[in-house]
Amino acid sequence: MRFVVIVVSALLTLGLAAFGVVSAQKAAVPNSAAAPAMRVASNTNAVPAPVTSPILTDSRSVAATRVAQNTLPRSAPASSANGAAGLAATATAPSAAGVATSNIPACDKPGGMGLARIVEIDTTGGPGFGFEHFKQYDFLRDKEIVLTFDDGPWPENTPAVLQALADNCLKATFFEIGKHAMWHLQITKQVVEAGMTLGSHTWSHKDLARKPYATDLDLAKQEIEMGASAVHMAAGVPIAPFFRFPSLQHPPAMLTYLGERNIATFSTDIDSFDFRMHKPEQVIKSVMTKLEKRGKGIILMHDFQRGTAEALPELLRQLKAGGYKVVHIVPRQMLTTLPQYDEMVMKQDKLSSNNTRPENSVVHTIGQYIGGAPPTTSDMHE
Numbered sequence: 257m258r259f260v261v262i263v264v265s266a267l268l269t270l271g272l273a274a275f276g277v278v279s280a281q282k283a284a285v286p287n288s289a290a291a292p293a294m295r296v297a298s299n300t301n302a303v304p305a306p307v308t309s310p311i312l313t314d315s316r317s318v319a320a321t322r323v324a325q326n327t328l329p330r331s332a333p334a335s336s337a338n339g340a341a342g343l344a345a346t347a348t349a350p351s352a353a354g355v356a357t358s359n360i361p362a363c364d365k366p367g368g369m370g371l372a373r374i375v376e377i378d379t380t381g382g383p384g385f386g387f388e389h390f391k392q393y394d395f396l397r398d399k400e401i402v403l404t405f406d407d408g409p410w411p412e413n414t415p416a417v418l419q420a421l422a423d424n425c426l427k428a429t430f431f432e433i434g435k436h437a438m439w440h441l442q443i444t445k446q447v448v449e450a451g452m453t454l455g456s457h458t459w460s461h462k463d464l465a466r467k468p469y470a471t472d473l474d475l476a477k478q479e480i481e482m483g484a485s486a487v488h489m490a491a492g493v494p495i496a497p498f499f500r501f502p503s504l505q506h507p508p509a510m511l512t513y514l515g516e517r518n519i520a521t522f523s524t525d526i527d528s529f530d531f532r533m534h535k536p537e538q539v540i541k542s543v544m545t546k547l548e549k550r551g552k553g554i555i556l557m558h559d560f561q562r563g564t565a566e567a568l569p570e571l572l573r574q575l576k577a578g579g580y581k582v583v584h585i586v587p588r589q590m591l592t593t594l595p596q597y598d599e600m601v602m603k604q605d606k607l608s609s610n611n612t613r614p615e616n617s618v619v620h621t622i623g624q625y626i627g628g629a630p631p632t633t634s635d636m637h638e
Contacts, residue, residue, distance in 0.1 A: 375584070382516070384521040385521070396553065400552050404428060404429045404430075405431070407431075408430055411440060429455060434460065435486065437489075453584070464510055489598070526555045539563050539571065
């Protein structure tokens with residue numbers, strides 16, 4: 257009988273020991289909520305698959321820009337449990353700037369250059385761009401350029417610039433003068449329809465660093481705001497909150513004001529000085545010589561100038577041959593004009609209040625001389 261008691265006691269002891277082992281093993285297994293996080297963290301250490309699309313939108317370190325670029329960031333390895341959790345959150349969340357991927361189609365024009373990247377500018381706080389005056393944001397890579405044109409729109413010249421850009425599948429930024437936009441509404445609409453970025457360049461191209469604007473801040477604001485309102489009215493759609501000061505003069509008070517309005521200021525990296533030139537070859541030499549020294553940058557030209565319009569096809573050909581790539585800048589948010597300045601522009605244009613229909617719906621050619629040489633003025637008066 258004693259033997260039986262000893263055997264039963266031994267069996268009970270072994271059973272309790274086995275139960276303890278099983279309980280310990282269960283306690284060591286992570287719960288189902290934690291397991292997926294660990295798997296995600298380990299997966300994020302893998303190198304991403306090769307990118308097949310030519311351009312993917314992604315964020316960069318520059319706070320004021322979101323950049324379309326052709327690579328994806330590698331995930332950093334986890335160095336601790338906290339690092340693994342962070343990687344898991346990164347892997348399951350959108351990219352830092354919440355940017356969706358976007359492809360730039362290949363250029364379908366023979367010999368066309370095509371865009372390399374699209375850069376989105378967040379104008380909150382009124383950032384400044386262009387190393388001639390602003391040194392903080394350097395978003396262009398080596399051999400990348402941004403094409404910008406001032407002082408338009410202008411008959412013949414602006415359409416010629418648009419055609420040269422279209423022939424190369426390129427986009428540019430146009431800083432229009434308010435008065436010019438109101439004089440040539442149809443050309444401003446062509447700029448918009450061509451997919452260009454449209455900014456403003458004051459109402460009448462006044463130097464805001466000189467009197468009376470330098471001492472009368474309300475007058476300077478009026479010159480800026482009326483320009484924006486006029487370009488917006490001419491375009492018929494909201495424009496970019498992009499502004500360039502005439503003569504690249506930047507009064508500090510007006511920079512502060514633009515910051516309050518969340519309007520970005522654009523200077524330049526390469527000033528073509530094409531307004532001093534009359535021959536296309538001079539414009540081309542000016543741009544290419546400066547670009548070769550600097551290697552990249554925002555280029556300032558004028559679609560107001562005939563020489564620039566004539567130079568652009570050959571300039572673009574040389575840029576492509578030199579390995580330069582064009583970046584298109586677009587705004588993250590559009591500009592909201594101010595009603596009081598909208599009204600000022602409307603009063604300036606009060607004599608044209610009945611001219612609201614497009615020209616091609618008002619004026620039609622119903623007869624045309626088609627035999628031989630066109631008649632001269634003297635022929636018609638004989």
